[in-house]
Amino acid sequence: MRAVAVSAFGAQPQLMDLPQPEPGPGEVLVRLAAAGVNPIDWKVADGMYGDPSTTSFPLVLGTDGAGEVLAVGTGVRRFTAGDAVFGQFQWPERGGGSYAELAVTGERSLAPAARSVTYATSAAVPTAGMTAYNLVEETRISEGRRVLIVGATGGVGTFVTQLAHGRGADVIATARPAMSDLMRTLGANETVDHTAGPVADQVLAAHPDGVDVLIDLTSGPEEFVAMMGTVRDGGTAVSTVGSADADVLTEHNLRGFNFANRPSPQLLDILAGQVDAGRLTVLVGREVPLEEAPEVLEASRSGRAHGKTVLEI
Numbered sequence: 683m684r685a686v687a688v689s690a691f692g693a694q695p696q697l698m699d700l701p702q703p704e705p706g707p708g709e710v711l712v713r714l715a716a717a718g719v720n721p722i723d724w725k726v727a728d729g730m731y732g733d734p735s736t737t738s739f740p741l742v743l744g745t746d747g748a749g750e751v752l753a754v755g756t757g758v759r760r761f762t763a764g765d766a767v768f769g770q771f772q773w774p775e776r777g778g779g780s781y782a783e784l785a786v787t788g789e790r791s792l793a794p795a796a797r798s799v800t801y802a803t804s805a806a807v808p809t810a811g812m813t814a815y816n817l818v819e820e821t822r823i824s825e826g827r828r829v830l831i832v833g834a835t836g837g838v839g840t841f842v843t844q845l846a847h848g849r850g851a852d853v854i855a856t857a858r859p860a861m862s863d864l865m866r867t868l869g870a871n872e873t874v875d876h877t878a879g880p881v882a883d884q885v886l887a888a889h890p891d892g893v894d895v896l897i898d899l900t901s902g903p904e905e906f907v908a909m910m911g912t913v914r915d916g917g918t919a920v921s922t923v924g925s926a927d928a929d930v931l932t933e934h935n936l937r938g939f940n941f942a943n944r945p946s947p948q949l950l951d952i953l954a955g956q957v958d959a960g961r962l963t964v965l966v967g968r969e970v971p972l973e974e975a976p977e978v979l980e981a982s983r984s985g986r987a988h989g990k991t992v993l994e995i
């Protein structure tokens with residue numbers, strides 16, 4: 683089968699011809715139609731999270747995917763051949779990922795795909811959608827809260843904007859001017875141009891009393907401290923890139939943490955339901971062929987994303 687993989691951590695991703703994986707007990711073999719691209723994919727390729735001694739190479743890249751069940755292993759109850767599914771496939775010990783024609787994953791990493799959208803759209807949802815859902819839950823976003831989202835125009839941010847708006851929050855989203863109208867369509871009350879000057883200064887000029895919640899998807903540790911200055915006393919500040927320091931948060935009298943995602947099949951079900959109900963818009967910025975994955979990963983590494991990129995398989 684065709685797959686985009688690395689032969690070692692840090693090696694250049696390449697299109698390869700690899701053996702077809704077989705589903706073991708509790709596992710599902712999926713013929714993928716599309717794979718969603720996430721920043722975690724190049725981080726996995728670089729070995730930022732992996733242990734070379736337990737990773738099987740060539741390691742197929744990619745976490746998110748959607749397609750049709752081809753076969754199921756013993757004990758699988760929720761799926762049968764022919765089902766349309768979406769979910770997560772990255773499995774370093776098995777050398778598996780979603781940038782491939784075929785992939786196996788555990789039954790609990792999948793859910794029935796939304797019926798109203800294409801596989802490409804479904805493939806854009808799992809990691810970013812579950813992250814966004816957990817973020818609004820864990821920061822207790824509710825009616826009337828003022829929320830600043832930094833990095834709002836990417837995969838996670840476009841979902842967080844919609845989910846926070848859906849809970850009645852006042853959303854301030856960072857966006858380049860070209861993305862401002864789109865972010866308002868998704869539910870942002872205001873946008874702040876992060877290319878026009880320090881975001882924290884702009885937010886405080888408009889809201890001297892600060893925001894209740896900061897969800898920061900991009901800032902390094904120093905920038906995150908500056909962003910924390912926008913949060914009112916006793917408010918909440920969260921980083922998805924490990925920039926929150928517990929001691930600094932305490933000094934500023936803020937609640938906060940470094941976010942770690944907790945995927946589940948229930949969350950996938952909720953997201954598919956929201957897509958089918960028309961309550962969640964999935965912004966697929968680009969659809970490109972599988973073999974362009976190496977270039978797409980370089981673009982993701984540069985941090986520029988307008989919605990999701992999806993690989994067609």
Ligand SMILES: NC(=O)c1ccc[n+]([C@@H]2O[C@H](COP(=O)([O-])OP(=O)(O)OC[C@H]3O[C@@H](n4cnc5c(N)ncnc54)[C@H](OP(=O)(O)O)[C@@H]3O)[C@@H](O)[C@H]2O)c1
Nearest residue numbers: 721813833835836837838856876899922941942943986987
């Ligand atoms: N901890 C976890 O469990 C977890 C889970 C999911 C994601 N993450 C991480 O969260 C980050 C965001 O993920 P994603 O999928 O949303 O990424 P993405 O789709 O690549 O989006 C990144 C967005 O950030 C914007 N951006 C870049 N620099 C910025 C700046 N200085 N100020 C404001 N906006 C800026 C970009 O817009 P412009 O191009 O217009 O600048 C882009 O829209 C990634 O690093 C990812 O690995 C962590």
